[in-house]
Amino acid sequence: MIAEIGLFALILALLLAVAQGTLPLVGAARGDVALMAVGRSAAYGQLLFLGIAYAMLTYAFVTDDFSIAYVANHSNSLLPIQYKFSGVWGGHEGSLLLWVLILGFWSAAVATFSRSLPREVLARVLGVMGLIAIGFIGFTVFTSSPFERLLPAAMEGRDLNPMLQDPGLIIHPPMLYMGYVGFSVAFAFAIAALIGGRLDAAWARWSRPWTAVAWAFLTVGIGLGSWWAYYVLGWGGWWFWDPVENASFMPWLMGTALLHSLAVTEKRGSFKNWTVMLAILTFSLVLLAAFLVRSGVLTSVHAFAVDPERGVYLLAFMGIVVASSLTLFAWRAGKVGLGGSFGLVSRESALLTNNVLLAVSGAAVLLGTLYPLFLDAFGLGKISVGPPYFEAVFLPLMLPLLLLLGFGPRLRWKQDSPTEQLWRLRWIFAASFVFGMIWPLFVGTWSFMAGIGAFLGLWIAGSALKDLVERIRPRPESQQSIGTRVRRLGRSYVGMQSAHLGVALVVVGITFVLGYDDERDVRMVVGETVEVGGYGFRLEALEEVQGPNFTADQATVVVYKNGERMTTLTPQMRQYFSQEQPMAQTSLHRGIFRDLYVNMGEELPGNAWVMRVYYKPYMNWVWAGVILMGLGGFLSASDRRYRVRVRREEELPVDRADQDPATVTG
Amino acid sequence: MKKRQKRLLLVAGGLAGLAVVTGLVLNAFRDNLVFFYTPSDIAAEIVPMERTFRIGGLVEDGSVYRGEDGVTVHFRVTDTAVAVPVVYHGILPNLFREGQGVVAVGSLQDGGVFKANQVMARHDETYMPPEAAEAIKRAQREGARTVAHPEGY
Numbered sequence: 001m002i003a004e005i006g007l008f009a010l011i012l013a014l015l016l017a018v019a020q021g022t023l024p025l026v027g028a029a030r031g032d033v034a035l036m037a038v039g040r041s042a043a044y045g046q047l048l049f050l051g052i053a054y055a056m057l058t059y060a061f062v063t064d065d066f067s068i069a070y071v072a073n074h075s076n077s078l079l080p081i082q083y084k085f086s087g088v089w090g091g092h093e094g095s096l097l098l099w100v101l102i103l104g105f106w107s108a109a110v111a112t113f114s115r116s117l118p119r120e121v122l123a124r125v126l127g128v129m130g131l132i133a134i135g136f137i138g139f140t141v142f143t144s145s146p147f148e149r150l151l152p153a154a155m156e157g158r159d160l161n162p163m164l165q166d167p168g169l170i171i172h173p174p175m176l177y178m179g180y181v182g183f184s185v186a187f188a189f190a191i192a193a194l195i196g197g198r199l200d201a202a203w204a205r206w207s208r209p210w211t212a213v214a215w216a217f218l219t220v221g222i223g224l225g226s227w228w229a230y231y232v233l234g235w236g237g238w239w240f241w242d243p244v245e246n247a248s249f250m251p252w253l254m255g256t257a258l259l260h261s262l263a264v265t266e267k268r269g270s271f272k273n274w275t276v277m278l279a280i281l282t283f284s285l286v287l288l289a290a291f292l293v294r295s296g297v298l299t300s301v302h303a304f305a306v307d308p309e310r311g312v313y314l315l316a317f318m319g320i321v322v323a324s325s326l327t328l329f330a331w332r333a334g335k336v337g338l339g340g341s342f343g344l345v346s347r348e349s350a351l352l353t354n355n356v357l358l359a360v361s362g363a364a365v366l367l368g369t370l371y372p373l374f375l376d377a378f379g380l381g382k383i384s385v386g387p388p389y390f391e392a393v394f395l396p397l398m399l400p401l402l403l404l405l406g407f408g409p410r411l412r413w414k415q416d417s418p419t420e421q422l423w424r425l426r427w428i429f430a431a432s433f434v435f436g437m438i439w440p441l442f443v444g445t446w447s448f449m450a451g452i453g454a455f456l457g458l459w460i461a462g463s464a465l466k467d468l469v470e471r472i473r474p475r476p477e478s479q480q481s482i483g484t485r486v487r488r489l490g491r492s493y494v495g496m497q498s499a500h501l502g503v504a505l506v507v508v509g510i511t512f513v514l515g516y517d518d519e520r521d522v523r524m525v526v527g528e529t530v531e532v533g534g535y536g537f538r539l540e541a542l543e544e545v546q547g548p549n550f551t552a553d554q555a556t557v558v559v560y561k562n563g564e565r566m567t568t569l570t571p572q573m574r575q576y577f578s579q580e581q582p583m584a585q586t587s588l589h590r591g592i593f594r595d596l597y598v599n600m601g602e603e604l605p606g607n608a609w610v611m612r613v614y615y616k617p618y619m620n621w622v623w624a625g626v627i628l629m630g631l632g633g634f635l636s637a638s639d640r641r642y643r644v645r646v647r648r649e650e651e652l653p654v655d656r657a658d659q660d661p662a663t664v665t666g
Numbered sequence: 667m668k669k670r671q672k673r674l675l676l677v678a679g680g681l682a683g684l685a686v687v688t689g690l691v692l693n694a695f696r697d698n699l700v701f702f703y704t705p706s707d708i709a710a711e712i713v714p715m716e717r718t719f720r721i722g723g724l725v726e727d728g729s730v731y732r733g734e735d736g737v738t739v740h741f742r743v744t745d746t747a748v749a750v751p752v753v754y755h756g757i758l759p760n761l762f763r764e765g766q767g768v769v770a771v772g773s774l775q776d777g778g779v780f781k782a783n784q785v786m787a788r789h790d791e792t793y794m795p796p797e798a799a800e801a802i803k804r805a806q807r808e809g810a811r812t813v814a815h816p817e818g819y
Contacts, residue, residue, distance in 0.1 A: 344672050356680065364691045371695075382702035382797055384720060386771075389698035393691050521756045523736030582760050601757030604736050610757050 003068050003147040006056030010097075010145070013049035013104070014137040016042045020107070020130030024123035028196075036119055039126030040111040046133065047104040054101045057146055058088050067153035070094060070146040076159035076578050078549035086170040087160045092294060092310075093146035095173055099290075100136045102174070102181045107133065110185055110210070117206060124192035125185075132184050135317045143310045159549065159578035168228035176221030176248065180286045182214025183255060187283035190276045191325055194332040199272050204265035207279070209637035211262055212495070215255045216633025222248050223626030231586045234599045236519060236614040238622070241390040246369040247289035250362050254282040257358040259633075260351050268413055270341075270348060273333045274355070280325045285362075287318040297373055343415035350408035357401045364393040402456040402507060405500060406463040428466055432458035443617055444516040453511025461504040464497045495636025502628030509621030518615040521601065525608045529560075533615025535596060536560035540568075542607065550576040552585070555609060557598050559589065571611075573600040595619045700771065704801035708774065709748040715774055721750060722769040722797035723805075730764055743768060743780070745805035752780045759787040767798030 020042035027035025057070070061084045066072040074090045089095040107129045114122050140146075163169075189207040193199040225248070230238040239245060258278040264271045291297075295311030342348035368385040375381055406429075407421050422429075436455025440446050471493075472485040480488070518533040529538040541556040552572040559566045569587035576583065589596040594617045601610035702720045703713050713719065726749050729742035739758060742749040752770055762768065762785065772782035 344676060349676070356683070360684070360687050360691075367691065367695065382720075382800060384700045384702070385695070386698060386700050386718070389694050392694035392698060396690060397687065521737050584760065599757075604732070608736060610737055612757055 002056050002060050002065060003149060006053045006060075007141075007145060007147040009049040009052040009056065010137065010141055010147070013046045013053065013100070014134070014141055016046040016049065017130050017133035017137050020046060021127055021132075021134050022130070023127075024130070025127035025195075028120045028123040028127070031120075033119065036123035039123050039130070042130065043104070043107040043111040043126055047101075047108040050097075050101045050104040050137075053147075054088070054097055057094060057097060058085060061085070061088055064157065066155070066157050067150055068146075069148045069150040072150050072154040072157045074157070074160050076157040076549060078577065079157075079160055079165075080548055082167075082170065083160055083165050086164075089173045090160045090164050090169075093140070093144045095177075096136070096140050096144050096294070097146050098173065099177050099181060100133065100140055102177045103129070103133055103136055103184065106181055106185055110188075114206065120196060121192055121198075121203075121206075124195050125188045128188035128191045129184060132188070132321075135321070139310075139313055139317065143313055157578075159576060162550070162574065162576045162579060162581070162583040163232055166228060166232055168224060168232065172221060172224040172228055175217055175224055179214050179216075179218025179221045179255075180248075180251065180289065182210065182217055183251060183279075183282050183286050185210040186214065186255075186258060186279045187325075190279035191328065194276060194325075194328050197332060199276065201266050201269050204262050204272075204275065205642065208259075208262045208266055209639070209642040211255070211259055211279075212633045212637035215252075215259050216630045216637070218248070218252050218255060219626060219633060220630040222252060223623060223630070226626075227623055230619075231588055231597070234584045234586050234612070236517070236597055236599075236612070236616060238619075241368075241387045243369050243373070244293055246365050246390075247292045250365050250369070251282050251285040251289060253358050253362040253365070254278060254285055257355045257362075258282050260354050260358075264348055264351050268342070268348060271352070271355075273329075276329060276333065278355070278359075280322075280329060284318070284322045284325075285366075287314070287321060291315055291318055292369075292373075297377070342413070345411065345416050345418040347408070347411040347413045347416070350404060350411050353404060354401060354408065357397055361394060361397045364397070365390065368393075399452075399456075402460060402503070405503065406456075406459040409496065409500065410463065410467055425463055425466070428462040429459065432462045440512075440515070443512050447515060450511055450515040453507055453515075457504040457508035457511070460507070461501055464500050464504070468497060490639055490641075492636045492639035492641070495632040495634070495639070497632070498635060499629045499632025502625040502630075502632060505621045505625030505628060507625075509618045509623075509625060512618035513616055513622065516617045520613045522611055522613065523604060523608050524611045525606065530611070530613055532613045533594065533596075533617075534561070535566070535615060536563075537569075537596075537598065537611075537613050539609075539611070542609070545572065547574065549578070550574040550583075553600065553603070553609075555598075555600055555611065557587070557611075559596055567596075569596065569598045571598045571600045573603075590620055592620060593617060702797055702800075704804055705743055705745045705748040705750040706801075706805050708750050708778070708780070713774060718771065718773050720769055720771050720797060721752075721780060721801070722767070722799075723750075723801040724798065725762065725764050725766055725768050727764045743770065745801040747805040750780050751778065752782050754782040754785050756785075758785055761787040763787070769797045 020039055023035045023042075024039035027033070027038065057068075059065075060068050060071050061075050062081070064071070064075065064077045066075075070091060070093050074094065075084060075087050079087065083090075087094075089098040107126065110122075110125060110129065114125070117125070186207055189203065189210070193203045222245075225245070226238045229240070230236070258275065261271050261275040261278055265275045291311070291314040295314055297311065368389050372383050372385055375383055407425055410421055410425070433455050436453075436458050437451040439454040439458075440450035443450070468489075471489060472482055474480075474482060474485075520530055520532050522530050524530065524539045526539055526542060529536050531537075536559065538558045538560065539555060540558050543554055543556075545552050545554045552574040554570055554572045557569045557571070559569060567589045569589060571587040572585040574583045574585055584599050584601070586597060586599045588598075594615060597612075597614035597616055599612040599614075601612050603609055700718055700720055702722065705721060705723050707713055708721070721743055723743040723745040726742040726744045729740075729749070731740055732738065733740070737757075738753065738755045740751065740753050741764075742751050744750075752772075754770070754772075766787060769786045770780065770782035771784040771786075772780055775781050
């Protein structure tokens, strides 16, 4: 019964999506208030039924209903309970159900929080979201239902892939999907604006917090994926330029460009066409990611079972969305008009440079990701494009971007004097350069590249902190206390600086972990010690341990620093009952300035093991930076000006040249 | 500067920058393509020396042995027609087995030994690396052709 209720709810949600995707659009075109009002109720109804379908699948997991094929393939009666909940999205069908549930959630969120929007705009936004929902729910119902029955029912499930039995995986997909799907809101706003022919600062203001939230989720989602890969895959790697990672990175790059471009559109009314184009491109890349991961063209831990039907469906869906939105763009964009002009040195041109660099990076990743797939698809040979390509392209592109990040946020809109800004930042620049060049000496052998990385991190952080201090420092002409000044900074501004500080941390972390990590693959017997990164790793014992659904060989490794016992690590090699495949479980000791990482490789004759021992300096700076970036996104989306009732365009602060726009509160 | 000149400068600067970047990207792209070859290709000596590429095939039965240090592994990769000796230093993937599909990334050394710096096996129980399958398919197709068209044809 459970499966049938779930499938029925899913079909009802599809019907509601059809209603949501058509009636409000027709209503908006005709000025029919009743039809426009359908959008909101349909969005709520859709969320309700998607919720029911999702609850049914979860119930089937928790109660070990192996008469449902999906459950039988991705669960097991011995699976710990938290993984039964997360196992729902452990495979293609279930993760797709999560995807559409999140889409329903975003639709309902728009319906709830955008009450102040003009009726036609809200109707069009919800209409476009409905059309997207038709595509995805239809995909679920017609090609990938998680509610297919298995006849006869299995006695026992095949278990969740052991790699996915990890706390990191419990939150990685929901976060990532919140990000991916969240960009559909920015897309829907863009399309709604094109249909309505009204693309102005108010539009950018509505669209901006949604984009920021989606971006923050995507940032955290990608970070979690990387964090998961870092200790689950057991190679100490955290970014492989794997096509699946690239698939999520491309929308992130475009989404970052979109976020910055929206700032210009909101504050100055410029870049409108470009902003709309970015919103369309970002969402197209989200669809491309869905296609790459779900069509079976890629093989990786993310790639689900190969089924040509699914690939064709997604490719067709992507084709329709991209073609129709670009056609609409070509048709309507001319009506949009240009915004205010700006000088060669201004905040606008800094953001334009940011956009160009991000877009080019995105295009470079796209080339490296798709070219091998094209060649393969047309039988022109098998090639692959490895990390060296991406590194060779990325570094030179990020260098100017990071340099610019140091003073771009301080530039005034419209026109600024380059010499004045550089002059004001001269001490920060000099100090960060000197300390940046010295810093690597404390980590290992000095290298110029490490020095540059440390310099860029210090430069970004230093300039952001200087700006912050200048804003809250008491001034003689003002009576405000520091507390008032801090409050008046505005969350949007604080969010921006938090995200930029996050970038600084990520840059420093990546530089040092790439430059100074130390790895040893070594044969060890009990009692043997190996030196890595100035730490002594002594194998104390080897034993067998029992887990709930696995047995494991466990090594006890004691870590010494300067002859003193520091910590004990216990990596395992797990043999899950339901799998032929053994799984290495990494043991980590995390620290601010380094991670120690031990992994079991293979058993060798003579009671010895090949052990993999890593020293990873500054690894946690990367994760901390990602958290700060995500936090920044959420903070800026919660700025007061997005919550106050939308005012008419004439009242918008169009030009406040001497004040940072981000501090302008509603 | 007049407004028009400024705009011109901006556009020219942008285009120049874009050209540089495009050149950079394409150059990096050309230098870093990693081609795929089968053991038969290596035997036919059409493979460049000292360039990174990938080979695929099956781990030949009985070919795996370890060096003294326990960490260096020697094995042969076969496409059922030709076998290539491979040396690798490090931990093999969990599902590395004799008789199973494998893909290795590395370069050809003097003496025809392939020095791998990365070895990939299937990563779940039901799946063969597509490149390993491709190598065997190609070798068998070649084999069939040799039988159908004997020497001198």
